[in-house]
Amino acid sequence: MSTATNDGVKARPLLSLRGINMTFGGVKALKNVSFEVLPGEVHCLAGENGSGKSTLIKVISGVYRPADGAEIVFDGERISHMTPAMAQSRGIQIIWQDLALFPEMSVAENIAFQTLSGSRPRFVNYAAIGEIAAEALARLGVTLDVDRPLKDFAIAQRQIVAIARALVGEARIVFMDEPTASLTQSETDHLLAIVRALSASGIAVVFVSHRLAEVLEISSRITVLRDGALVGVYPVEGMTQSKITELMTGRTFDQNVRARDVSQNPVLLSVSKLSRPGEFEDISFDLRRGETLGITGLLGSGRTELALTLFGMRRPAAGTIVLEGRAMRFASNREAIASGVAYLSEDRLSLGLNQPQSIADNLVMASLNRILSGRLISPDKKRALVARWIADLGIRIGKQDDAISTLSGGNQQRVAIAKWLATDPKVLILDAPTVGVDVGARAGIFEIVARLAETGLAILLISDEVPEVYFNADRIIHMEKGRIAGWHDPRATTLKDLEAAVYA
Amino acid sequence: MRKLFLSHTTEVVLFAVIIAMSIVLGFATDRFFTLGNAFDLLNISAVNIIFAVGLLVVLIAGGIDISFAVAASIVQYVTALALERIGGGGWVSGLLIAACLGIVLGVINAFLIHRFRIISIVATIATFNVYFGLLMFFTKGVSIYNLPDWLTSRVIIYEREMADGSWAEITLPVVVMAVCTFATWLFITRTTTGRQLYAFGDNPEGARRFGINIGAMQFIAFGWLGLMAGIAGLMQAHYAQEVVPNALYGRELDVLAAVVLGGARLGGGKGSVLGCVLGVLLVSITQNGLNLMGVSPFAFKMFVGAIILVAITLSSARIGNLVPVFATRKSTDAQPADRGES
């Protein structure tokens, strides 16, 4: 295994793992994985969902114990059984993907939680905790009211708290699992600056992110995992996004702009001067039959709020929604669904799908009236409806009654799309349809989207991944701070220009 | 002040309600605003407050316990028998026996919950039936009246003769209650173990990743409730001057209602000793006020139930939840769902 650094000098690794195997319920999550981090380096851990990145982090932090034969060496010390307490005392800090914070506790307690952990009971020194928290936040150049409970703060600030927590004590190595997932661009830039500062002060940072541009910008080396196995360790120089994607998926992708001219199609949905103060203002657009209209913009641009308003879950303060020539005032999303509007939620895990329930139940959830016989649900009709959509969208499943959570992200998203198609919609709003979907499976989702557009369905494609919108929409709205900042035609602009406009 | 208000909304609301009720009762009756009545309220509420602060600890740790009141009945009965066996004993031996028994019964719950991964409500409903069934089976429902003299004689800590010749008294249970309340407050707000209980109830997975001993959390929480239940059981026997095996049957739900009314969250991570005490006091003051106003005792519970129902409706209802238009605000107090890969 290559461990050569950029300058070719062989430094002693700060952390070195060898022969890591991990099995969950018969599934091998990690297969003989090796991993090394040098002191002070920014190292990227790349891989698709389920490739084993988070599992590896949990092994390093002592949350999981790997199978026998594993070798973990930290700073020259061989550690036979890592525990969370040992990891912390050695300065191994983790910023978890789900943050793993305590919303009801104060910001100070969250940041200085290390002083509260440990099995030996002690009295709490709140003054010291406040100081530790203030100091950690000061290092990040942030001020927060540390006495307020964490739940009072927005997700981006919680992210900051999680970072601050990792910096408390003598951090030697910090793992960041998807730390930018819920940050805006400027917040992300700030975070990247922090990472550089940490690295400069000799703290190693392991960065896990699916945003490949960030990875290339910040790391010196990349370790790629695929299906729980090590693909390789690569210097970042000479790497491109497409090459990393190729390594992560084992496949190559070519993308072409799909945009077509749909200006002759009849208008289906006409939105005029739609406003909800504080969320979005003065939004007007026409959506035509068979059109895929892209909406992009950064977090906080009001995209999702607009979508929820079109879906009847929020009421506009001003403006009109005209669907097929009829003005709509939805009192609830049930009316919107009945009128032919469907909304695929950005949050598939908690809003889009009912994770513990079965594939079949999830698929029919929005169209129960179509499987009734008399007043009762007909099991035969239900089975037939589910089978039809499973076949139609090429969803790979075991049994219809398996829990939806047993499916991969891509297949789950297909079920979610099928759920809405079963309602026979006229307008389909897709809000971040590829979140948590592997790079390899995204193309399949967009093939479905393209096919649906061909059948005359009007599609509103919302995404903060500019390339997705660029390659798959016919026209693009760029939203910023709740307003339409500009219209773009993918055939008349380049991806670079569009990205420059959005991230400006 | 504003900060205090924001971070302790439930306590402030409860306090305001209690003040408002007190003012009304003060005008409606002569006796409400007397020292004697205030002390009576404390004497009456003492046992329930001890139960309540114990239950609070379990709720904070994310559990629930249905069995603690019948556990306290077992403690009373067995302690009474044990004291008889050792020839009477005294407060020290009595409290020691009661505390140990209570802890054992609480720890049984923790064992079932932790060792076999049984959800706390299922485990404690099972032990509720086991404890109560066995107690009634072995005692045949027979009460114990010949308790040791030290246990049945009233211990008056402070007394004062009032203008009308009546005596205002503070009795032993109130002092014990104060000690238990203070100890619980100290434990859950001022020790690292207490803060770990909050963290564990708030986000168990997050606590686990920090290396917090999950098993220890369960044993400590249920052990603490057991301890409080044991002490409360002995205090109730002292107060009632007898041990009736089914006297505390049903008390668990009354206490649970008061604790949750006091702002503790079913599901963990939230709750305060102050809120808990105020919750119990609100119920007691309601009963006390109705009593002073000459309302039939049969109607007490009806009003208490109605008041709790109104109180929770008001405290849980936010404009957003009542008017559907605003109801789509995504809850901000939820952590983003775990997108881990394991």
Added chain:
Amino acid sequence: MNALAARFNAIFGADMAGPLAALVAVLIVFGFASPHFLTGATFGSVAFQLPELGVLALAMLMPILTGGLNLAITFTANIAGLTLAWTLQAKGGIDAGPGAFLLGTALALAVGAASGLVMGLVIAFTRAHPILVSLSMMIFLRGLGEFLTRGGDISGFPTFIAPIGHGSILGIPVPLLILIACVIATHILLSRSKLGFSTYMIGSNIESARYSGINTRKVLVLVYMLSGVMAAVAGIIMLARFNSVRVGHGESYLLITVLACFLGGINPFGGFGRVLPVFVALIVLQLLSSGLNLLGANQHLTTAVWGILLIVVMVLRWLSAKFIRSVK
């Protein structure tokens, strides 16, 4: 072995294994322990005792499936019973006619529904925890009942009511027939109706159900109303069995119904569970009671054994889950 398990699951459902195993175990153990156990007398007593608890368990079942709980069922049953009793008394007491009975029954069911309606509205619109809402409703109803009856009994009903509690049709006790009707109705409601489907979806994730266009508030309100109606049915059966109504009758059933639901494989957090395993679990509990009775134990020992049974079943579930994991 695996094929056998798969066949069993296909026919009965995986959640049936625990209750059926317990049923077989109880039949075998008591069959050997007492020569009088496997006789018509045992099953006769079970058939008459089962319905009150059974109908109350059905009243508990649906709220649990939504992720809640209805702790007010026993006192709702009492208040509904009182409603019927007063209607009968107002219409002539012992001499009241069938018309009065029908009117009283309708009023009793309406009272049950009203209690559920209030709880359902509070839970659906304020998102207060169902345990707390139903607990305060329970305290309220108990207080109301005690206030109205001054803690006494109400009795003196026309003779034609007795068969509802004690009569048989074609050798099958009438209360058992009522229970079976309720079980079938609940089963169909939960497995085949839109309301039932929505109940499960709400139980495992209410927000995702709302995003899919399910009227979550309406479902919650209806579920608690149906729970109240079911409790009222239990109240009417109790009135006929005891030939009197007293507030507090059946109070001890409350936590037993929760126990029966858990024993029947209902997920305590909601979203999963079926009626039939709960029905079998109820039969097991009642057979245990009769069997222990034959061996000379009293009701209190039975209560303890019921608790132990729940622990044993939960431990076995834990063991089997562990076993399945290790086999994989």
